[in-house]
Structures are given as C-alpha cells and as structure tokens.
Amino acid sequence: MTISRLPLADWPTPVEPAPRLARALGLEPDDLWIKRDDLTGLGGGGNKIRKLEHTVAQALAAGADTLVTTGAPQSNHARLTAAAAARAGLSAVLVFPGEPGGSGGAEGSGGSGGGNLVLDGLLGARAVWAGDVDQDGLAAAAARLAASLPAAALIPFGGSSVVGARGYVEGGHELLGQVPDLDTVVVALGSGGTMAGLVAALGPDKVLGVHTGAVDDPRTVVSDLVSGLTELPPDPGALRIRDDQVGPGYAVQTDAVATAMETAARTEGIVLDPVYTGRALAGLAAAVADGTVRRNRRTVFLHTGGLPGLFGHPSVARRWPGPQVLT
C-alpha cells in the first residue's frame, strides 16, 4: 500500500473576518476574510505544509531516509522541509545558492543570516552552499547531491511538483466549504504550486495570483502544473496573475509592500512578510484600486505564512526599528 498523504497539521485552517483591513483597502467591512494557512503549526507554519503532506508521503513510500531540497537562503519551504523531515524521522539537506554567511547579506540576494536559517539549524537540517549558480544550476546541484546519497528523495523547488500542488487542490476545496460565496482568493505566487492547486479546485476566475519574482515565467509555470492536476485545464491566458508588485526583485521590499504590511498590522494585528504575503496584499490593494476586485463580493486573502523571513530581511529592522516614543 502506498501512502498518499502524511498528516502534518490540523485541518481546516481558520477563516477570519478582516473588517478594518477591508475598510482601509476601500472595501465594505464584510467583503474581506483571511484564510489562515500561516497557522499550520509544524516548524512555524506556512503554505508549504499542505504540499509537504504529499511530497513527503511520496518520499516515504519510495523508502527515502533523507529529503533534499533547494531555495533561497531565507526559504520558508526549506525550513518547513526540515521540520517535516524531523516529524517523519528523516534527515534534511538544504541546497542554497551562495556562500555560508557570505556576501548574501546584501538586499536583493535574500541571503542575510537569522530568520529561517536559524530555524533550519535548530531543526537539525544540514546545508550545502552551491556558490554562484542560477536557478537551473541550483536544481542541478541538488539533483547531483541527491543522487550521491543512498536513499535521498528530491523535493522540488518550493514543493511545487504536481504531487505537491495536490495539497492546494485540497486547500481550495476546504476554502470553498468555509466560504461558499467566494468571489476571489488572493495569493502570493512564488514557485506556483499554491495558485495552481487553487485554480484546479476553484477555476481560473476565482484565483488572483500576485507574482513575487521567484520564477521567470509564472503563467507558464502555473499553467503547466494545472495541466497535471485537471482533465480540462484552463487556457493559460485565463489565469489571473498580477505582475506589478515585483519591483526591483524578489528579495527587495518595495514601498507598496511596506505600506501593505503596516496596514495589515495596524488594522488587524496580522503580520505579513516582505517577500510573499506583503506583496500579495499590495497586489490586492492595487486590484481594489483598479476595480478588478470589487465591493460587495466575498474576497479571501490567503495568509501563506513567512513570518521568520521577516527577521532575516535586511530592510525590515531599518524600516521599523521599534515603536515611536510617546511625546
């Protein structure tokens, strides 16, 4: 018997109203709800848990004793792969670009210490630094490493294989059960599996992806994954993807993202991160402003986690050094 899913969290995750945030964005108070996929517990939580339930089950069924994966040094996926490995009794090896503690501190590389890297170490993962490589070079380094180990399973970048994306087909059905009158779910688009699973479950009209700059061609990445998940995949042109929030690059915090993060924090006490969820909310604000997300419809913001990345991000402590002094 093959295991098809390894339970790693308590489902369903909550859906909470966000009336003050809704008003701040120009929506009616009851229009906006937040699906809390940041509250998936294991290893600090986040959207990668739904995918890992499937990819780790596949690795266990194949007899693996080690999980090998890749990502930026501040990868939430790498951290959650380390946590899932610990929970499943496996080892984890994380293959990162750059050098350990090296020049990675510059904004734009996402390579400063702290944040997710601290948790990777705490969770017992080992790291391999692949030097100056692009995305393909990084994937090749991980594949070589996995092939050199006796029983390693390669977990793809961001967990976004067709198998991993099944976790968000389930997530989409779960959300529809909680919010039957859903009009639009807004989600950060990184490696694409989260959006792809949601599109497979809900159709292309109900899912708005906000491109973060993690991949070069998000439309192709998402539509290829959707094709592996459904019999009748939508036309790639039908996917709703905004690419106006990337700014100077994946790891750079833009002013629009900083504003979105402050708005969520100061209206609802919800903490977003500068790379993914902050971009997703900035994209939602832009979508309300240009009329593609409308009032008196039910919009759900998918909170995909990422809090540790905030503490590994070079610009965050500069922008928010502490509370203002009461004068």
Ligand SMILES: *Cc1c(COP(=O)(O)O)cnc(C)c1O
């Ligand atoms: C990885 C990640 C995403 C994007 O999910 P993908 O399935 O890779 O597109 C969004 N938010 C956070 C916090 C993430 O870590």
